[in-house]
Amino acid sequence: MNKHKVVIPIGPQHPALKEPESFSVTLSGEKIMAFSARLGYNHRGIEKACEERTYLQDIYLTERICGICSHTHSTAFVQAVEEIAGIVIPQRASYIRTIIGELERIHSHLLWLGVAAHEVGFDTLLMYTWRDREIVMDILAQVTGNRVNYGCNTIGGVRRDIDPSQIKDMLKAIDALEDRTKYYIDIATKETTLIERLSGVGKLSKKDAVTLGAVGPTGRASAVDRDVRRDDPYAAYDKLKFKVVTDDHCDVYGRALVRVGELMESYKILRQALKDMPEGPLTVKAPRKIPAGEATSRYEAPRGECFHYVKSNGTDKPERVKVRAPTLANVQTVAKMLEDGQLADLPIVIAAIDPCFSCTDRITLIKRDGSRSAKRMTWDELHTYSIDWYRKKGLNFAGLNEKLKKRI
Amino acid sequence: MRALFNIFIFPGFLFLFIFGLSAQFFDRRIYARLQNRQGPPWFQPLADFIKLVSKEEIIPEEANPNMFKAMPVIAITAVVTTITYIPMWSPKALFSFNGDLIVVLYLLTIPTLTFFLGGWYSTSLYSKIGAVRALTQLFAYEVPLLMSILAPALLANTWSLTEMAAFYQAHPGYWLFNILGFAIALVTLLGKLEKVPFDIPEAETEIVAGTFTEYSGRLMALFKLSIDMETVVAASLLAAVYLPFWLCCGPVVGFIGYMLKVLFIIATLSLLRTVFARLRIDQMVSFCWKYLAPLAFMQILFNLAVKGFIIR
Numbered sequence: 055m056n057k058h059k060v061v062i063p064i065g066p067q068h069p070a071l072k073e074p075e076s077f078s079v080t081l082s083g084e085k086i087m088a089f090s091a092r093l094g095y096n097h098r099g100i101e102k103a104c105e106e107r108t109y110l111q112d113i114y115l116t117e118r119i120c121g122i123c124s125h126t127h128s129t130a131f132v133q134a135v136e137e138i139a140g141i142v143i144p145q146r147a148s149y150i151r152t153i154i155g156e157l158e159r160i161h162s163h164l165l166w167l168g169v170a171a172h173e174v175g176f177d178t179l180l181m182y183t184w185r186d187r188e189i190v191m192d193i194l195a196q197v198t199g200n201r202v203n204y205g206c207n208t209i210g211g212v213r214r215d216i217d218p219s220q221i222k223d224m225l226k227a228i229d230a231l232e233d234r235t236k237y238y239i240d241i242a243t244k245e246t247t248l249i250e251r252l253s254g255v256g257k258l259s260k261k262d263a264v265t266l267g268a269v270g271p272t273g274r275a276s277a278v279d280r281d282v283r284r285d286d287p288y289a290a291y292d293k294l295k296f297k298v299v300t301d302d303h304c305d306v307y308g309r310a311l312v313r314v315g316e317l318m319e320s321y322k323i324l325r326q327a328l329k330d331m332p333e334g335p336l337t338v339k340a341p342r343k344i345p346a347g348e349a350t351s352r353y354e355a356p357r358g359e360c361f362h363y364v365k366s367n368g369t370d371k372p373e374r375v376k377v378r379a380p381t382l383a384n385v386q387t388v389a390k391m392l393e394d395g396q397l398a399d400l401p402i403v404i405a406a407i408d409p410c411f412s413c414t415d416r417i418t419l420i421k422r423d424g425s426r427s428a429k430r431m432t433w434d435e436l437h438t439y440s441i442d443w444y445r446k447k448g449l450n451f452a453g454l455n456e457k458l459k460k461r462i
Numbered sequence: 463m464r465a466l467f468n469i470f471i472f473p474g475f476l477f478l479f480i481f482g483l484s485a486q487f488f489d490r491r492i493y494a495r496l497q498n499r500q501g502p503p504w505f506q507p508l509a510d511f512i513k514l515v516s517k518e519e520i521i522p523e524e525a526n527p528n529m530f531k532a533m534p535v536i537a538i539t540a541v542v543t544t545i546t547y548i549p550m551w552s553p554k555a556l557f558s559f560n561g562d563l564i565v566v567l568y569l570l571t572i573p574t575l576t577f578f579l580g581g582w583y584s585t586s587l588y589s590k591i592g593a594v595r596a597l598t599q600l601f602a603y604e605v606p607l608l609m610s611i612l613a614p615a616l617l618a619n620t621w622s623l624t625e626m627a628a629f630y631q632a633h634p635g636y637w638l639f640n641i642l643g644f645a646i647a648l649v650t651l652l653g654k655l656e657k658v659p660f661d662i663p664e665a666e667t668e669i670v671a672g673t674f675t676e677y678s679g680r681l682m683a684l685f686k687l688s689i690d691m692e693t694v695v696a697a698s699l700l701a702a703v704y705l706p707f708w709l710c711c712g713p714v715v716g717f718i719g720y721m722l723k724v725l726f727i728i729a730t731l732s733l734l735r736t737v738f739a740r741l742r743i744d745q746m747v748s749f750c751w752k753y754l755a756p757l758a759f760m761q762i763l764f765n766l767a768v769k770g771f772i773i774r
């Protein structure tokens with residue numbers, strides 16, 4: 055290795071990352087020579103956990119895949135299950151799903167704007183956007199009872215109605231937010247130091263974006279005109295008019311413009327949806343056991359296309375659940391974006407795909423057995439424990455391991 | 463006895479300690495209010511200091527312990543020494559000789575050098591990158607700063623801060639010639655104090671805490687304190703050079719005036735750091751050389767012209 059090069063770790067614990075994930079960059083001076091991402095630091099095994107639970111329990115489990123796009127995951131899961139069971143949800147329910155989904159997009163994009171500003175050392179903008187984000191958080195709490203995990207979906211519809219007084223409050227909040235968003239667009243297009251830091255950074259050409267499979271705002275900022283809401287409408291999106299925001303800057307600046315543009319579109323969608331929402335029931339009756347079959351479902355999360363696959367076997371538990379979160383599609387593009395980049399640009403380039411590593415890595419659950427003293431194990435103890443555990447079940451990998459060792 | 467009093471109590475360590483912490487509170491409060499936040503209570507800087515002092519000191523195994531421990535102390539010493547040469551509330555500084563302006567600027571450079579050495583000797587990668595950045599930045603802002611402070615000295619025809627104060631006292635209104643230099647000095651001061659948009663050496667989202675990544679406990683407290691003190695001392699220097707009024711009206715008026723001037727400068731710095739994003743190191747260097755240095759040079763030429771045609 056060249057002695058003029060240094061490898062520095064960014065993460066798993068690093069102030070630039072709000073969630074743990076491990077990156078390492080090779081630097082020559084301030085210049086980035088190589089970049090690698092190592093996913094799986096926080097692997098949680100949610101997919102496996104889903105197979106052990108009933109469909110109804112899985113809604114709440116998938117909702118906890120991500121702290122920000124929780125509605126995204128539960129809706130995508132529920133849609134797939136409904137498709138297998140052949141359930142058509144009532145109109146009002148599909149509108150309510152859309153409304154909550156858009157509110158979630160607003161809060162996610164405002165959050166991103168703040169994080170991005172913090173990554174380039176513009177803390178004032180962080181404080182402003184996060185203050186304004188409280189408006190939409192309050193509305194979400196008012197409508198669903200929660201700020202993050204809304205618990206709104208159920209198989210065959212939604213669990214909560216939106217009443218006229220809430221609609222009034224929501225419209226008021228949308229007006230306020232629109233006002234603020236216009237101000238942020240103003241800042242993003244005029245503030246010199248911000249533009250200096252964002253434009254020309256993290257270039258991703260349209261060709262690369264398509265090849266690497268960039269989704270959501272990351273792709274749309276490279277002029278890839280894709281949006282599941284328009285291309286493969288779900289919920290009530292086929293009845294609503296909106297524009298898919300794209301941009302041809304192909305850099306972080308473009309990604310910021312796409313996101314603030316999408317905020318404006320979200321307000322439009324919300325106004326239409328609140329106006330057109332038909333009266334009617336919230337749910338149709340869904341069977342406890344879902345007939346055998348399989349289905350995929352796509353959902354345009356704030357970060358891009360979220361993909362769920364569900365396979366059922368006629369029982370009340372799914373046989374297989376597969377989740378492809380948008381960050382997994384986007385994280386590959388980061389290495390491309392950072393080619394010939396500078397260390398100073400690294401945090402904002404990573405942040406510009408709006409990474410959500412909790413979506414990507416997912417969960418494993420640890421239950422305490424009531425007693426307060428938890429047993430600590432070293433790695434070797436854990437290793438022998440696992441071998442013994444399988445041996446008790448009648449599985450012996452010792453011979454296999456020996457064979458493997460010999461071959462190597 | 464008197465010298466000891468000057469060094470440890472007034473206007474030395476104790477005074478700077480109290481004033482530095484108050485200035486930090488003032489800065490944080492203004493910063494918070496501009497960002498629509500509540501901001502800390504008045505005793506927060508002191509509480510932070512006490513907390514840091516009581517914490518465990520960890521010195522990295524790889525680091526050179528002597529250098530590692532010496533750097534914060536040297537930084538504080540340099541800053542406390544500086545204040546004795548700066549006229550604060552009367553036209554006379556505690557000590558003065560012809561050329562003390564250069565000494566003051568030299569002493570104010572030492573903290574930055576200690577940041578570099580401290581970061582370098584702590585051997586952490588983040589610290590090293592921060593240290594190199596601190597030094598790179600030093601070469602960018604130091605020249606415009608020096609030139610912009612040189613201009614008023616040229617006008618006064620002296621290298622002594624005390625004599626400069628006396629000159630501007632004798633010619634009231636002349637300080638207006640140096641407005642451009644004052645603006646440049648304020649901007650470069652942001653670089654010296656490592657504040658947004660020039661907080662590149664400690665950009666937390668890139669290199670954790672830069673130079674200070676490995677520092678903890680008392681050593682960290684001393685470094686933080688030295689930065690607070692440096693803020694006050696540098697602001698006092700700017701006040702003495704660019705805002706030389708309210709000096710001859712007795713110690714009370716002079717002292718209040720001095721406080722107002724320093725707080726005004728600190729408030730301006732807070733305002734500046736509120737409205738900008740952090741620049742990249744290459745952008746910072748080119749900004750300093752492309753814009754600030756020529757502007758500072760213009761100020762010098764302007765002052766020479768003033769001296770040639772108006773003052774005579």
